[in-house]
Amino acid sequence: MVDRLAQRLIPDALWDIVKPLLPEFAARPQGGGTAPVDERAVFTAVVFVLTSGCAWRHLPPSFGVSVPTAHRRFMVWADAGVFEALHREILDRLGVAGELDWSAAILDAASVRAKKGSLTGRSPVDRGKKGSKLHVISAANGIPLVTGVTAANTHDSVMLQPMVESIPKVRSVRGPRRSKPAKLRADKGYDFDVHRRWLRGRGIVPRIARRGIEDPTKLGRHRWKIERTIAWLTGYRRLTIRYERHGRLFAAFLQLAAAITCYKKLPT
Numbered sequence: 001m002v003d004r005l006a007q008r009l010i011p012d013a014l015w016d017i018v019k020p021l022l023p024e025f026a027a028r029p030q031g032g033g034t035a036p037v038d039e040r041a042v043f044t045a046v047v048f049v050l051t052s053g054c055a056w057r058h059l060p061p062s063f064g065v066s067v068p069t070a071h072r073r074f075m076v077w078a079d080a081g082v083f084e085a086l087h088r089e090i091l092d093r094l095g096v097a098g099e100l101d102w103s104a105a106i107l108d109a110a111s112v113r114a115k116k117g118s119l120t121g122r123s124p125v126d127r128g129k130k131g132s133k134l135h136v137i138s139a140a141n142g143i144p145l146v147t148g149v150t151a152a153n154t155h156d157s158v159m160l161q162p163m164v165e166s167i168p169k170v171r172s173v174r175g176p177r178r179s180k181p182a183k184l185r186a187d188k189g190y191d192f193d194v195h196r197r198w199l200r201g202r203g204i205v206p207r208i209a210r211r212g213i214e215d216p217t218k219l220g221r222h223r224w225k226i227e228r229t230i231a232w233l234t235g236y237r238r239l240t241i242r243y244e245r246h247g248r249l250f251a252a253f254l255q256l257a258a259a260i261t262c263y264k265k266l267p268t
Contacts, residue, residue, distance in 0.1 A: 015043075017090065023082070038064065042070055046073070046256070053237025107186045107226070114241070117250075131152030131242075132247070145168070148251070160195050180202065187208075
């Protein structure tokens with residue numbers, strides 16, 4: 001049963017991508033200590049926590065990994081940038097396969113309730129309760145390119161420029177790597193002329209809805225794609241309510257969810 005679950009969570013093809021990205025185990029210079037655990041089992045346990053939303057202390061022992069080991073290794077991988085590297089590696093494969101639509105990028109954000117920790121603030125959409133905000137840029141076909149986390153009381157528009165600048169240079173079917181979409185679509189929360197000028201200065205056509213002018217239904221023809229992307233990400237239950245004390249660990253879970261979402265879009 002556990003083997004079937006592990007294979008479903010981490011297929012062999014995904015593990016082949018993950019394994020070279022993991023930092024090598026370093027034995028203590030003085031010797032002793034415990035033997036290194038199976039990295040695939042640890043990674044599977046991390047993905048199980050992300051998918052199921054269970055607390056670390058409720059991690060089933062059937063995975064063959066202790067709770068402290070799984071949590072400690074997750075923190076090491078997060079700080080080493082493993083999940084960011086995994087996301088970029090899978091984006092490269094999607095780019096080579098021609099699965100990324102660079103005709104436009106779509107930017108949006110969503111708030112989630114948070115229990116405590118850094119990168120939290122009073123949510124204006126949840127009666128002032130503590131929360132964090134997920135920021136996502138997707139390609140025109142909804143594949144997540146960049147993710148970010150801020151406090152829930154951070155205005156959406158503050159993250160437009162940092163998010164666009166964070167779009168990685170992705171391999172293409174032919175020619176050089178690409179990181180610039182032809183257009184950027186966003187809702188009225190990003191309606192500021194300073195952003196339009198900034199985008200035009202970088203050769204990106206702004207398609208930002210104007211408050212009180214444009215019909216919101218027109219944006220809806222494209223907005224559903226980023227809303228679907230956010231729904232894909234928040235389908236990982238660890239992201240529906242934030243329990244991580246440290247914002248960087250919650251951001252790491254979000255990036256891992258984006259990487260797995262992208263992996264599912266790879267052509268078979």
